[in-house]
Amino acid sequence: MEKLLHTPEGVRDIYNHECESKLQIESKLHEVMNRYGYQDIQTPTFEYFEVFSEERGTVSSKDMYKFFDRAGNTLVLRPDITPSIARCFAKYYKNEECPIRLCYGGSTFINNSEYQGKMKEVFQLGAELINDASVEADAELIALTIECMQEVGLKEFLVEIGHTGFYRALVEDACLDEEETEQLRLLIMNKNRFGVEALLTEKEMDQSLKEAFMTLPELFGNVSRLEEIKKITNTPKAVETIERLEEMYHLLEVYGYEKYVTFDLGTLSQYNYYTGMIFHAYTYGTGNPIVTGGRYDSLVKQFGKDAPAVGMAILTNQLQIAMSRQKTDIMMKKSRELILYKKAYFSKAVNFAQMKRYQGIDCMMCCMENTEDRAALQAYATRVGATCIRIFDQGDTMDTITEWETV
Amino acid sequence: MEKLLHTPEGVRDIYNHECESKLQIESKLHEVMNRYGYQDIQTPTFEYFEVFSEERGTVSSKDMYKFFDRAGNTLVLRPDITPSIARCFAKYYKNEECPIRLCYGGSTFINNSEYQGKMKEVFQLGAELINDASVEADAELIALTIECMQEVGLKEFLVEIGHTGFYRALVEDACLDEEETEQLRLLIMNKNRFGVEALLTEKEMDQSLKEAFMTLPELFGNVSRLEEIKKITNTPKAVETIERLEEMYHLLEVYGYEKYVTFDLGTLSQYNYYTGMIFHAYTYGTGNPIVTGGRYDSLVKQFGKDAPAVGMAILTNQLQIAMSRQKTDIMMKKSRELILYKKAYFSKAVNFAQMKRYQGIDCMMCCMENTEDRAALQAYATRVGATCIRIFDQGDTMDTITEWETV
Numbered sequence: 001m002e003k004l005l006h007t008p009e010g011v012r013d014i015y016n017h018e019c020e021s022k023l024q025i026e027s028k029l030h031e032v033m034n035r036y037g038y039q040d041i042q043t044p045t046f047e048y049f050e051v052f053s054e055e056r057g058t059v060s061s062k063d064m065y066k067f068f069d070r071a072g073n074t075l076v077l078r079p080d081i082t083p084s085i086a087r088c089f090a091k092y093y094k095n096e097e098c099p100i101r102l103c104y105g106g107s108t109f110i111n112n113s114e115y116q117g118k119m120k121e122v123f124q125l126g127a128e129l130i131n132d133a134s135v136e137a138d139a140e141l142i143a144l145t146i147e148c149m150q151e152v153g154l155k156e157f158l159v160e161i162g163h164t165g166f167y168r169a170l171v172e173d174a175c176l177d178e179e180e181t182e183q184l185r186l187l188i189m190n191k192n193r194f195g196v197e198a199l200l201t202e203k204e205m206d207q208s209l210k211e212a213f214m215t216l217p218e219l220f221g222n223v224s225r226l227e228e229i230k231k232i233t234n235t236p237k238a239v240e241t242i243e244r245l246e247e248m249y250h251l252l253e254v255y256g257y258e259k260y261v262t263f264d265l266g267t268l269s270q271y272n273y274y275t276g277m278i279f280h281a282y283t284y285g286t287g288n289p290i291v292t293g294g295r296y297d298s299l300v301k302q303f304g305k306d307a308p309a310v311g312m313a314i315l316t317n318q319l320q321i322a323m324s325r326q327k328t329d330i331m332m333k334k335s336r337e338l339i340l341y342k343k344a345y346f347s348k349a350v351n352f353a354q355m356k357r358y359q360g361i362d363c364m365m366c367c368m369e370n371t372e373d374r375a376a377l378q379a380y381a382t383r384v385g386a387t388c389i390r391i392f393d394q395g396d397t398m399d400t401i402t403e404w405e406t407v
Numbered sequence: 408m409e410k411l412l413h414t415p416e417g418v419r420d421i422y423n424h425e426c427e428s429k430l431q432i433e434s435k436l437h438e439v440m441n442r443y444g445y446q447d448i449q450t451p452t453f454e455y456f457e458v459f460s461e462e463r464g465t466v467s468s469k470d471m472y473k474f475f476d477r478a479g480n481t482l483v484l485r486p487d488i489t490p491s492i493a494r495c496f497a498k499y500y501k502n503e504e505c506p507i508r509l510c511y512g513g514s515t516f517i518n519n520s521e522y523q524g525k526m527k528e529v530f531q532l533g534a535e536l537i538n539d540a541s542v543e544a545d546a547e548l549i550a551l552t553i554e555c556m557q558e559v560g561l562k563e564f565l566v567e568i569g570h571t572g573f574y575r576a577l578v579e580d581a582c583l584d585e586e587e588t589e590q591l592r593l594l595i596m597n598k599n600r601f602g603v604e605a606l607l608t609e610k611e612m613d614q615s616l617k618e619a620f621m622t623l624p625e626l627f628g629n630v631s632r633l634e635e636i637k638k639i640t641n642t643p644k645a646v647e648t649i650e651r652l653e654e655m656y657h658l659l660e661v662y663g664y665e666k667y668v669t670f671d672l673g674t675l676s677q678y679n680y681y682t683g684m685i686f687h688a689y690t691y692g693t694g695n696p697i698v699t700g701g702r703y704d705s706l707v708k709q710f711g712k713d714a715p716a717v718g719m720a721i722l723t724n725q726l727q728i729a730m731s732r733q734k735t736d737i738m739m740k741k742s743r744e745l746i747l748y749k750k751a752y753f754s755k756a757v758n759f760a761q762m763k764r765y766q767g768i769d770c771m772m773c774c775m776e777n778t779e780d781r782a783a784l785q786a787y788a789t790r791v792g793a794t795c796i797r798i799f800d801q802g803d804t805m806d807t808i809t810e811w812e813t814v
Contacts (some may be wrong), residue, residue: 003455003457003458003480004455004457004458004494004709004710004711005494005497005498005710005711006455007450007451007454007455008451008453008454008455008476008480008482009476009478011451011452011453011454012451013448013449013450013451013491013495013498013499014448014449015446015447015448015449015495015499015509016446016448019446019447019448019449020446020447022449023447034741034769035764035767035768035769035770036764036769036770036771037743037745037769037770037771037772037791039422039423039426039427039791039792040422040426040427040430041420041421041422041423041426042420042421042422042426042429043414043420044414044415044418044419044420044528045418045452045484045514045516045528046415046418046472046484046528047414047415047418048410048411048413048414048415050410050411051410051411065453065474065482066474067472067473067474069415069416069518070518070520071416073410073415075415075472077452077453077484084420087411087412088420088422090412091412091420092420092422096790098773098787098790098791099771099773100791101771101791102422107452109452111476111477113477121451121452121453132773132774134774136750136753136772136774140772251753251757254753254754254757254758255757255761302411303411303412304411304412334441336444338444343543346543346658346661347661350658350661350662351661354662357442357443360442361442362441362442362443362444363442363443363444364443364444364506364508365444365543365547366505366506366539367539367541367543380505383503383505384444384446384505384507384508385446386444
């Protein structure tokens with residue numbers, strides 16, 4: 001019986017208030033994406049393994065749910081949606097040269113055993129702007145993120161922006177191999193300055209470059225720090241990335257959203273497909289990001305079409321956790337009536353309920369031969385979220401309806 | 408590259424108009440379910456195999472997508488959602504004695520190789536009314552189905568109603584074993600009268616019972632046939648099921664929905680968990696049902712709580728196929744503007760777009776240094792569904808915006 005009642009580890013049921021609230025949040029976020037011109041797309045829950053294999057730079061193969069089709073091909077539950085959108089773009093927009101905006105909602109699946117308590121099925125709502133290499137496109141994704149946060153009623157949140165190109169330029173200059181690059185990336189992501197120092201001590205490279213790597217975990221702050229950050233490196237490509245971030249910041253000033261923005265050049269992503277600006281949105285109430293995003297100019301090319309792109313995904317569960325802890329509830333209280341009737345009054349009750357439904361009021365009908373116990377009925381109404389009870393059990397005119405508000 | 412661009416057999420991408428229309432249809436259907444007081448619930452995409460194993464009576468084990476978790480448990484992509492809802496009810500509503508209404512939307516997965524062209528990932532929207540054994544509950548699910556069809560604009564459709572109890576009562580009377588019952592079920596479902604005859608010839612049973620089985624594939628028609636059907640059997644349990652259908656029909660007359668209803672006692676379901684009334688809704692444009700449903704009074708008990716239940720699920724893809732062939736399009740044409748600007752006019756363009764978005768108009772921004780080729784811009788606008796183009800490329804007052812309608 002144990003297994004019959006339980007969901008597998010890392011997945012769960014969502015019901016009652018939480019589910020209703022989740023759907024309302026998703027609907028509001030989706031509206032914002034539409035408002036920015038993003039058009040809906042849905043991709044399958046599982047795909048060929050190749051779509052997410054190592055070259056794509058999403059998650060490691062061992063962390064994917066894999067199975068086989070009848071022909072013996074390896075299928076995986078999608079661990080990420082961006083590569084699927086990249087595949088679609090290469091397939092359905094092969095000859096498109098102008099910017100295309102796509103948005104989607106769906107579950108992703110990561111079979112991760114390392115972190116206890118981490119969910120394995122994670123819903124996300126995402127937006128991708130493809131065929132657009134401009135810094136204006138980068139700024140749009142940040143603006144869209146900020147507006148999504150505002151739409152659900154969040155007041156205090158920050159978008160922390162980095163640039164993968166900065167780190168890559170330093171790595172290139174330092175001639176680090178792949179393994180060292182990855183080791184260093186993890187140390188920097190964990191803001192482990194001493195680890196970085198230890199790793200670099202044995203390496204031969206310019207002292208100024210070593211200094212740059214060592215300060216990386218500390219290169220965060222508001223826009224005024226960008227000027228300073230430019231000075232710690234002579235690598236032209238690294239300097240260019242900072243200049244692009246500065247330009248993007250000025251575009252965000254036009255939107256009026258600069259106050260939500262902060263920079264962190266030590267921010268690196270678990271996704272290797274990012275090539276430019278990357279960002280995470282945070283708010284209080286959860287330590288995890290509520291939005292992640294960035295520029296990925298080489299991913300679509302892997303599917304056969306050379307197209308720069310930038311995108312973001314909102315992790316709605318993290319957002320909902322934060323909103324709940326912040327007591328920010330966007331739920332609109334709906335009128336919902338509980339209509340109780342004795343069998344003989346079925347017609348009258350149905351006609352009444354249909355009229356109410358026509359007016360846009362939710363009505364639950366319930367045949368009850370015994371409607372005497374008011375306290376029990378009241379408790380039931382509360383359990384099913386009814387805001388009003390009506391009883392059809394006597395007389396034959398509408399006037400004899402017993403009704404009372406439950407709240 | 409082949410695999411990189413393609414989706415696995417039986418699953419697909421949905422985009423552009425089809426996707427937008429799908430979401431609007433789902434939203435309308437969901438509204439109707441809410442209006443009837445159904446509350447949202449979401450269950451995981453995969454569950455322990457046991458939730459769907461043979462006793463549950465959903466699909467055969469070989470038709471499920473199976474894989475393992477790290478502890479070696481067998482997981483399956485849910486082939487059906489009703490058993491998951493039954494599990495949730497037994498778990499979260501253990502002590503609930505009053506009717507509970509739940510609704511959901513999600514994909515189901517059947518690894519079926521037998522039917523070419525049949526989709527393996529199928530989205531459905533469903534509603535379940537649990538803890539209610541009444542014929543009024545049966546009628547509500549039919550009324551809900553009819554209202555869902557009306558809501559999306561369907562005019563001609565039929566709900567074909569049967570009763571699994573009728574066939575079961577005959578089978579019980581005839582003392583058929585499980586294998587014979589299943590063979591016979593398939594023959595009747597395929598309306599194969601001669602097959603039924605051949606199977607029964609060798610069996611020893613009352614001639615009247617044989618006649619009853621043989622006429623089963625022909626026992627369909629409007630309510631007037633129910634009277635006639637009662638006469639072909641002396642089995643009291645079989646007669647009772649017909650009487651219940653008659654009662655339900657009269658309840659549907661109260662709703663004013665009787666004209667959409669037809670009966671077919673030869674209708675049997677692939678799902679063995681149905682115990683009472685079952686139904687399918689059909690319309691022209693697709694030979695497949697667009698809605699399936701029925702009463703399942705023993706399923707929730709298997710999860711530890713004895714609760715009668717009745718439910719339905721709308722197969723939105725079949726519905727959409729039919730609607731498209733019937734040229735019934737519920738899409739509301741949205742205003743969507745394409746805002747083209749030269750880099751120097753970014754601020755003006757953003758301010759304009761933000762104002763429009765604030766007014767609820769979808770705006771796509773696009774930086775274009777060359778906006779001379781009107782035909783190309785017009786074609787692009789059409790591709791991204793823009794209803795209006797505005798160009799910010801000269802002057803410095805609002806009056807100089809070039810604009811024209813694309814449709």
